[in-house]
Amino acid sequence: AQRVTQPEKLLSVFKGAPVELKCNYSYSGSPELFWYVQYSRQRLQLLLRHISRESIKGFTADLNKGETSFHLKKPFAQEEDSAMYYCALSGRPNSGGSNYKLTFGKGTLLTVNP
Amino acid sequence: GAGVSQTPSNKVTEKGKYVELRCDPISGHTALYWYRQSLGQGPEFLIYFQGTGAADDSGLPNDRFFAVRPEGSVSTLKIQRTERGDSAVYLCASSLRRQGRAGELFFGEGSRLTVL
Numbered sequence: 081a082q083r084v085t086q087p088e089k090l091l092s093v094f095k096g097a098p099v100e101l102k103c104n105y106s107y108s109g110s111p112e113l114f115w116y117v118q119y120s121r122q123r124l125q126l127l128l129r130h131i132s133r134e135s136i137k138g139f140t141a142d143l144n145k146g147e148t149s150f151h152l153k154k155p156f157a158q159e160e161d162s163a164m165y166y167c168a169l170s171g172r173p174n175s176g177g178s179n180y181k182l183t184f185g186k187g188t189l190l191t192v193n194p
Numbered sequence: 195g196a197g198v199s200q201t202p203s204n205k206v207t208e209k210g211k212y213v214e215l216r217c218d219p220i221s222g223h224t225a226l227y228w229y230r231q232s233l234g235q236g237p238e239f240l241i242y243f244q245g246t247g248a249a250d251d252s253g254l255p256n257d258r259f260f261a262v263r264p265e266g267s268v269s270t271l272k273i274q275r276t277e278r279g280d281s282a283v284y285l286c287a288s289s290l291r292r293q294g295r296a297g298e299l300f301f302g303e304g305s306r307l308t309v310l
Contacts, residue, residue: 089234116299123197123301123303123304125300125301126299166237180225181239181252182227186236
């Protein structure tokens, strides 16, 4: 089974403050983790994936296999970062074969106050 | 536009009726996904198509739900004998095929289904 846990439904910070959105996962295989974002009145879109090791809009996320976590971080939050953030999991199963299923967490609503 | 297109955007129906939701993926994307998103929840996987065939339908909740993709492009999600609990936003996504695992999913705006 593959499972994603986002413990915070809501997160509110002030502009310029650091922000961390938590994500933990469970998977019997080699995991691949993603963060998707949904801005107000827009469709769900990819923010970043762990294999790319990239920084998008100032956000970074490091896969910690020991803690089975993939927390999303940004040192200085901006008002335009206010959105719904979903952590998502796929990967290769230990049993071999393919896995095309992408499993999402319940999401964290981030509000950045002026 | 070149994005994933879903119709209708809103559908209100009565309990017990039959509903069809349509998804037109990005041209050239061979993989197509259906998800269901209930209020306050994340997207819940329903079914995945690779080409015309359903490669993984493990998320379909029961046999009232069925999806087809006869020509490997447009897909239709069909719900028979709708129940109030089927009310949700149904999301479609498409992606380029990646060997063995999910690639970046491009989502449509969703079809909001309300069963009265």
